[in-house]
Amino acid sequence: MTHDAAHGSGTQVTGTAGAATSRLTTREAAERLGVKPETVYAYVSRGQLASRRTPGGRGSTFDAAEVDALARRTGRKEPSPSAAGDLVFRTGITLIEPDRYFFRGVDATELARHHGYEEVAEWIWTGELRPGIRFAAAPEPLAAARRTAAAMPRHSSATDRLRAAVAAAASADPLRFDLSPEGVLNSARSLIPTLVGALPTAGGPEGGDTADGPLAARLWPKLSARPADAAALAVLDTALALLADHDLAASTLAARVAASTHAHPYAVVSAGLGVLEGPLHGAASGLAHRMLSEVVDRGGAAPVIADHLRTGRRVPGLGHRLYTAEDPRAGALFALLDEMPQAAPAMAAARDVVATTARHTPLHANVDLALAIFSVAYGMPAETGETVFAVSRTAGWIAHAMEEYAERPLRMRPSGQYTGPRPPQPLPAPKSTGGSAN
Structure with a gap:
């Protein structure tokens, strides 16, 4: 799809019923969403926005109401190229929202619930679902x-x-x-x-x-x-x-x-x-495994959490900087683990950890805690x-x-901010090897 080259104000397009509908250029849509113009087209490819060709032109237009609705759903602005430079990547693989995430536009937890790992990997790589595929080593x-x-x-x-x-x-x-x-x-x-x-x-x-x-x-x-x-x-x-x-x-x-x-x-x-x-x-899941094993052995989370706080250690398995509530990956695994009698003691210990910590800080479980429940329940190693x-x-x-x-090679070349001694400096003197002064 060709990027829109128009920079003017929103246009009025007459619909089939004769009513005027406010349309935005790509640049205007990007400004309302707080993203780059390229990201607008990424939204189109994910099915989150619909675009329409400008009559007689090469650009595309977007329904203003739909753009505003998307802005409300996303709830945050992406960094501008001027703020983050080459560390802003265009990617069509994974989209993370405040309470869920998607693989190529499909809810990742639903995909994992209905398809095995190799099928999900193929979807991530190619955008094609290949039921029953098996990987084989050479x-x-x-x-x-x-x-x-x-x-x-x-x-x-x-x-x-x-x-x-x-x-x-x-x-x-x-x-x-x-x-x-x-x-x-x-x-x-x-x-x-x-x-x-x-x-x-x-x-x-x-x-x-x-x-x-x-x-x-x-x-x-x-x-x-x-x-x-x-x-x-x-x-x-x-x-x-x-x-x-x-x-x-x-x-x-x-x-x-x-x-x-x-x-x-x-x-x-x-x-x-x-x-x-x-x-x-x-390696964070290993820390959660060891903590959860200790909670099971000691019969409760309170003394274990107290030990972590006393020594200045964070409680592993809790919180995630990208999710405001429970990590959706943890939620998907909890749903399966809840049905397994063998996992019941570890599940109870994990819930005790969450409840005990919530008295001080409202942190939710992340996927490291879910992996720890699984490994503890089946007597697997911490790693x-x-x-x-x-x-x-x-x-x-x-x-x-x-x-x-497919991108420009070697595009990630940031410049360091030098904080050492200002040149020119004299040649360094040889370091003394010690020894006797007698």
Whole structure:
């Protein structure tokens, strides 16, 4: 669609009934919404606004009442290009609103409720739904990833192994430099099951590994030595689907920076994994797991919350800067966990945490708390949520990389604000090595 070049005032268009309807140019619509003109067209592509071609012209017009209604629904203005420069990204993947989020215009929680992770990943990548699709790892990258991950020290975390597995898989894929959309998709469809396949099984090297079935079924034995029932697999599959993308989270920004250099998809995923391990990002669910386990063991949240506050630690699993109420991802998982008797003690402990904290600060549960309930209920390691997050979010990193490959290369080059000594400074004197003065 051609961007509107008109800058004049709103026009009057006569409808079929002869009544005059106020129409806005693209520039006027953008000003009312507080966004860039490009974002107006993004709203059109998402089905949130309807546009109409200007009679005899090249631009588009928009119904003023519809624009005003959208402005009321969004309730916030996006940063202008002059305020944020190149760090304002045009993206058609995820839209986050105050109480829900969408994958390519479709409610993400509804999508995850009705479709498995691999189907959701395909939707995010291509905008096409492919029922029953299964991702398969290529033999050579999978073998290289397994050898590398298995050679790491026993104390290595799952994220350590995933980072090593990505590098090893990349070295075994000579086609990794193909940045065409189909080439990237082929790499992604192989890489995600390769990551899962490279993880050790929870029951030891001989137990439970499988190369077929949904990705959630292949991931389960890497997380738990217990056999999975249908309800537990449904929670895991839903969690994978819900976490597949969340707009420009820190790890996704890192992935886009890597993609802006035209780094191959494996390098993009490596960049995302490097940021994910921070305790304020993917590792946050591990903190929530440990807190929830302690609440279950001590029989109540009050002493645990008191310990956190006394030592100046924030209570994990609560609050999210993008949602004013409960994280919709947490709500979707709670609905499934509530139906599982095995999760009842952990659910009760989580509700106690929320209620106890609410006496001081009204914070709502986020997805880290929901992942913690799941991992505690099934006796999984504390890092389970981080592992699920890493495998799932690989789909989002790939989706953003595909968008970034289509942008101007190396566009993210901010300038530093130098605060060091003003030049010219004298050459530094050699540092004394100490020693005797006698």
